[in-house]
Amino acid sequence: MLAGLWLHLSCAHALTTDAVNGPAVAFFYGANPPWSELQAFDLVVVDPDHVPDPSSAGLTQTRLAAYVALGEVHPTRNYAAAIPSAWLVGDNKDWGSRLIDQSHPQWPVFFAERVVAPLWGQGYRTLFLDTLDSYHLFAKTADSKAQQEAGMVAVIQLVRQRFPGIKLIFNRGFEILGRTHQQVEMVVAESLFQGFDAGKNSYKTAPAADREWLLAQFKRIREDYKLPVLVIDYVPASNRELARTTALRITDLGLIPWV
Secondary structure (H helix, E strand, O other), rough: OOOOOOOOHOOOOOOOOOOOOOOOOOEEEEOOOOHHHHHHEEEEOOOOOOOOOOHHHHHOOOOOEEEOOEEEEEOOOOOHOOOOOOHHEEEOOOOOOOEEEEOOOOHHHHHHHHHHHHHHHHOOOOOEEOOOHHHHOOOHHHHHHHHHHHHHHHHOOOOOOOOOOOOOOOOOHHHHHHHHHHHHHEEEOOOOOEEEEEOOOOOOEHHHHHHHHHHHHHHHHHOOOOOOOEEEEOOOOOOOOHHHHHHHHHHHHOOEEEE
């Protein structure tokens, strides 16, 4: 999950489209993005609370995408207080956010009208949808998971219907891709080789079993759905050599890196 995370170019490594199967992508969630550096990328994901007007960047060759959490809401978001308490089913203590019940019948309309419509009005035409796997924190049975997944599919379908031409980037969402891949531009996943434990505020090497599982998902996404895959890995800012080698390992797999 990327909620609350600010990535800075001073410690980030990415490679261009010459080396990977897809666009060069950057993530910057802080205030005052360094547009002179970010203009080198095809696509930059930003926090719309810090960049309310995407045209203000003045970038002619770089597209901006708005970060949006689907499965959770942080209390600092301007729509958080409007979400009925009955729709909130727990907390993600690592990030200080609330978990949202995706199965509520009115949730798709709320998300489209209260979350997406303002961003569309501001000029955003691409959304980076995060926390698509947060329901696993509270949905423990097959039936409850299926209800959450059906709710997210309904959200995606309504957003695409209400906002023709909008582009969607998934952070994971593997379970619903079979029903939504035609509405998705790219799939992102974190921690293929190197990860970050938000609860412990520490970096870690991704377990081999997790890596093999992710690689199987990537294979399915690329072969069955013909979608590009971007990998976000995490290393300490001081370890630039590890950042470079990790980016190269991701690139060697034909994936788009952001470290």
